[in-house]
Every structure is written in structure tokens, then in C-alpha cells.
Amino acid sequence: MTTRLPSTGAPDRSAPATTCRSDEVVVIHRLFRRLFAEAPRLVRRVGHGEIERARHLSKHLHGITALLHVHHRTEDDYFWDRMTERAPACGLHVELMRRQHGLVSDRLDVVDAIVDRWARDADAGTATRLAAELDEVDRLLTQHLADEERDAFPVLDAILSDAEWDDIHRHARRHRPPLPIFVLLGLMLESVPEAERDAWFEKEMPAPIRLAYRTVGRRQYERAVRRLRADRGVAPGAVPATA
Ligand SMILES: [Fe+2]
Numbered sequence: 001m002t003t004r005l006p007s008t009g010a011p012d013r014s015a016p017a018t019t020c021r022s023d024e025v026v027v028i029h030r031l032f033r034r035l036f037a038e039a040p041r042l043v044r045r046v047g048h049g050e051i052e053r054a055r056h057l058s059k060h061l062h063g064i065t066a067l068l069h070v071h072h073r074t075e076d077d078y079f080w081d082r083m084t085e086r087a088p089a090c091g092l093h094v095e096l097m098r099r100q101h102g103l104v105s106d107r108l109d110v111v112d113a114i115v116d117r118w119a120r121d122a123d124a125g126t127a128t129r130l131a132a133e134l135d136e137v138d139r140l141l142t143q144h145l146a147d148e149e150r151d152a153f154p155v156l157d158a159i160l161s162d163a164e165w166d167d168i169h170r171h172a173r174r175h176r177p178p179l180p181i182f183v184l185l186g187l188m189l190e191s192v193p194e195a196e197r198d199a200w201f202e203k204e205m206p207a208p209i210r211l212a213y214r215t216v217g218r219r220q221y222e223r224a225v226r227r228l229r230a231d232r233g234v235a236p237g238a239v240p241a242t243a
Contacts, residue, residue, distance in 0.1 A: 020153070020154075021160065021165040024165075025153070026149060026153070027188070027200070028071060028188075029145045029148075029149065031187060032067075032141060032145065033141070033145065033191075034191045035064045036068075036141050037138055037142075039061060039137075040131040040132075040135045040138065042060075042228065043130050043131040044127070044131050045230070046127060051120075051121065054119050054122035054127075056228070058118065060228055061111065061115045061134075062112060063178045063179040065115075066178035067178050067179065069108060070172075070178070071172075072101045072105065074171060074172050076098070078168045078171070079097070080097060080098060082159065082160065082164075083156065087158075087159055090151075090155050093151040093155070096151070097144075097152055100140070100143070100144040100148075104140050104141055107133065108137060110133055111137060114129055114130045114133060118130050180220065180224065181217075182216070182218070182221050183221050183224045183225075185209075185213055185217060185221065186213075186222070186224075186225070187225075
């Protein structure tokens with residue numbers, strides 16, 4: 001367990017350990033793990049020539065690749081230089097993180113290019129190539145997220161202040177989400193373990209968003225995933241009971 005720092009000044013070694021701020025990023029990592037594990041399966045379910053389904057799924061695929069690009073760029077902008085300066089002994093880990101981000105980014109670019117080709121004609125051969133590339137993204141990402149959570153996050157929890165973590169979250173929220181906001185929220189809820197879902201929703205979402213999700217957003221999300229996962233029963237993340 002690492003120690004959370006006060007918002008300003010030098011590390012206070014006497015400060016009590018509370019939660020680690022990197023836990024908030026781990027929730028987002030869970031979302032990425034699910035999205036990229038699912039993506040190749042979704043592509044393989046689309047038949048040769050099913051252009052409308054391919055086009056619809058293509059929008060989702062572009063959305064998740066854009067989302068991952070933004071997430072990694074934020075980490076690149078806020079984590080690695082500070083880790084290099086404040087924890088110079090961790091240089092090899094920083095190097096590994098930068099290299100893994102580069103590898104994932106290159107693969108995402110390949111995926112985006114194939115998605116565009118596939119959306120035009122839903123060709124079976126292109127789908128096979130696309131699914132294989134998505135498998136590779138999933139493999140690289142699974143490895144990277146595990147390495148990052150093990151080798152980088154404990155260090156970042158120790159060297160970044162609360163104010164810096166808040167700034168990172170503010171920066172991340174400034175980007176317009178590349179997926180419809182309530183669809184994204186529903187997918188986030190899916191990726192939070194059921195036992196923690198109510199508490200997460202209550203803590204992370206302001207009351208107006210919770211209300212809007214219950215009244216409008218949840219139906220949008222359910223419709224979207226029903227269409228996306230057209231050939232299997234949808235079990236969307238349960239909506240928390242309280243608002
Ligand atoms: Fe990362």
C-alpha cells in the first residue's frame with residue numbers, strides 16, 4: 001500500500017495511508033480490458049457483406065481506439081516526466097511504459113485503417129485481418145495494463161500530490177468523449193464489479209448525471225449494446241438502486 005500525499009509541499013511521511021489515487025485509473029483500465037477483449041468477437045460475428053452491421057460496429061471501434069489514444073496521451077503528458085524527475089531509479093519502468101504506449105498506438109492506427117476498409121464492403125477477408133489485429137491490441141494492452149499497475153502506479157501514488165491527480169482528472173474530462181456519453185457511462189458501470197457498482201455510481205457521478213442516466217441514459221445505453229451485440233442476450237450493467 002502506498003501513501004497518499006497532501007496536496008502541496010513535500011511528501012509528509014507521517015500522513016495516514018488512505019486510498020490510492022491510481023485506483024481511479026484502475027477503474028478505467030477495467031473498462032479498456034473489457035472493450036478490447038470483446039472487440040474481436042464482435043467483428044467475427046459480422047457476416048460477409050453485412051455492410052450495415054459492419055458500419056455500425058466500425059463507429060464503435062473508432063470510438064474505443066480514440067478513447068484509448070486519449071487515455072494514453074494523458075498518461076504520457078502527466079506521468080512519465082514527473083516519474084523520471086522524482087523517482088529516477090524507476091527509469092527502466094518509465095522506458096517500458098513509453099515503449100508499450102508506442103506499440104499500442106501503432107497497432108490502433110493499423111486497426112483504424114482496416115476498420116475503414118471493412119466498413120465499405122464488410123469483406124470476410126478484411127474482417128479476419130481486423131479481428132486478428134484487435135486480438136493483438138488486446139494482447140499488448142493486457143500486458144501493458146498489468147505492468148503499469150504493478151510497476152508504475154505504486155510509484156505515482158507516492159510522488160504525485162492530490163492536487164496533481166485532480167488536475168489530471170480535470171484534463172481528462174475536458175476531452176469530448178468519442179462515444180455517446182451515456183453509452184460510455186453504461187459501459188463503465190458494466191466494468192465495475194457488481195458489489196462495488198452502487199458505491200462507484202454514487203461517488204463518481206454528480207446527482208444530475210445520476211438522474212439523467214436513470215431517466216434517459218440507461219435506455220440509450222441498452223439500445224446501443226443490444227445493437228452492438230446483436231446476436232446474444234444483453235445483460236447490461238445493473239443500474240444502481242439509489243440516486
Ligand atoms: Fe498506460
